[in-house]
Amino acid sequence: MKSLQRSMWAACLIAGAASAQSAVSTAEAEGLAAIRAQATQGMIAVQPWAQLMGAGRLGIGWLTSLPADGVVEWTQTFDTGQPVAWQEAWFSEDGLRQANGTAQRAVIEGYDPSRPLRFRARSRAISSFKPYKVAFDEPARSQERILPALARPDGAVSFIVFNDIHNRTALYQPLLNQAGAPIDFAVLNGDVLQDPQSEAEIAQHLLQPMAWFTARGIPCFFLRGNHETRGAAARRLKDYLTLPDGRFYTAMTFGAARVVLLDCGEDKPDTSPEYSGLVDFDRYMETQLAWFAREIETPAFRQAAWRLVVVHIPPDWRVPEEELWHGARRMRERFAPLFDKGRVHAVISGHNHKAERVAPCPDAARGFRWPVFIGGAHPLEKATVIRVDADARRLAIRCLGSDGTVHAEQQWQR
Numbered sequence: 001m002k003s004l005q006r007s008m009w010a011a012c013l014i015a016g017a018a019s020a021q022s023a024v025s026t027a028e029a030e031g032l033a034a035i036r037a038q039a040t041q042g043m044i045a046v047q048p049w050a051q052l053m054g055a056g057r058l059g060i061g062w063l064t065s066l067p068a069d070g071v072v073e074w075t076q077t078f079d080t081g082q083p084v085a086w087q088e089a090w091f092s093e094d095g096l097r098q099a100n101g102t103a104q105r106a107v108i109e110g111y112d113p114s115r116p117l118r119f120r121a122r123s124r125a126i127s128s129f130k131p132y133k134v135a136f137d138e139p140a141r142s143q144e145r146i147l148p149a150l151a152r153p154d155g156a157v158s159f160i161v162f163n164d165i166h167n168r169t170a171l172y173q174p175l176l177n178q179a180g181a182p183i184d185f186a187v188l189n190g191d192v193l194q195d196p197q198s199e200a201e202i203a204q205h206l207l208q209p210m211a212w213f214t215a216r217g218i219p220c221f222f223l224r225g226n227h228e229t230r231g232a233a234a235r236r237l238k239d240y241l242t243l244p245d246g247r248f249y250t251a252m253t254f255g256a257a258r259v260v261l262l263d264c265g266e267d268k269p270d271t272s273p274e275y276s277g278l279v280d281f282d283r284y285m286e287t288q289l290a291w292f293a294r295e296i297e298t299p300a301f302r303q304a305a306w307r308l309v310v311v312h313i314p315p316d317w318r319v320p321e322e323e324l325w326h327g328a329r330r331m332r333e334r335f336a337p338l339f340d341k342g343r344v345h346a347v348i349s350g351h352n353h354k355a356e357r358v359a360p361c362p363d364a365a366r367g368f369r370w371p372v373f374i375g376g377a378h379p380l381e382k383a384t385v386i387r388v389d390a391d392a393r394r395l396a397i398r399c400l401g402s403d404g405t406v407h408a409e410q411q412w413q414r
């Protein structure tokens with residue numbers, strides 16, 4: 001009886017999957033195949049992805065199929081007809097260079113961000129690791145990647161923001177098709193991964209997409225939402241990322257824009273039964289809040305032509321008091337006053353699964369003197385990409401649907 005129930009249940013699952021499959025558009029199928037192509041046979045199991053670490057620093061990650069060492073070979077020399085002199089970069093911590101694992105990392109420093117960068121990863125499988133002798137196999141190299149110059153004249157910077165992909169990586173290509181050009185980098189603004197349970201899920205839903213963006217000349221910055229903090233593999237995310245100062249939150253200057261990237265924390269209190277007593281966000285968010293209070297006093301923040309915040313959970317003045325969730329309350333009551341104090345120009349968020357622009361609060365006494373651009377979510381018809389273009393005189397933010405619909409738009413002039 002049980003096996004009959006099981007087979008009926010399996011049949012329902014297959015039927016459900018088939019109908020979901022037919023709903024997937026050609027653009028999504030092509031996009032998914034291109035992303036999956038970043039997983040390769042041989043020693044390099046996932047081709048390299050590039051992560052922003054701030055001015056003049058770039059993190060590179062890749063996966064190998066066997067425990068190995070890893071370096072990145074990089075150069076800014078292109079087609080001179082002369083042999084190229086490759087420089088080497090690697091990752092080390094506490095005096096030890098990364099080795100004997102399959103998650104590889106390197107940090108490239110000292111390059112000129114006003115010129116394009118060319119790089120490839122190199123790893124050797126470790127066949128024997130003895131205290132005084134390590135044996136390596138022959139080195140394997142990744143595909144070569146080229147990133148355009150990140151620093152552009154007149155403080156110009158353009159970036160795109162994705163949110164709430166929830167493992168539906170097929171959405172990236174159709175959305176990128178609408179995002180326009182140029183694109184200096186992409187921010188993955190939370191809930192792109194859904195409750196990661198394993199390395200395979202992290203690879204499929206985060207690392208392969210980041211490698212795919214990198215193959216298109218677009219480095220990424222990954223920000224957690226409230227779903228990347230859940231699941232058995234949530235505590236392993238840092239193994240695959242090169243984070244500035246080892247933290248998920250940071251602030252970086254790109255030309256005329258200071259961009260603060262905040263880690264939104266969980267949406268429910270730490271004591272909620274869903275977390276089984278294993279989270280400590282209330283304390284962590286206070287630490288981040290103290291850091292952000294210092295950030296808004298820095299010359300880099302105060303003197304920037306444009307001050308932007310990217311954070312998954314939106315601060316929203318409209319929500320009635322009794323409907324505020326814990327995480328949203330924290331954003332509204334603790335972080336938003338600092339957004340006002342720091343005179344941010346705009347906030348970019350997700351989380352609500354509904355694309356909209358929240359206008360500044362009409363009651364100026366309450367604060368909230370900035371708009372919040374909230375991105376949509378799956379399915380494709382409701383998914384969005386938010387595009388930011390800034391230079392010394394102008395800032396423009398647009399929220400675009402996968403069919404090119406402009407859900408929200410605003411421009412600022414100086």
Ligand SMILES: [Fe+2]
Pocket residue numbers: 190191225226227312350351352
């Ligand atoms: Fe969310």
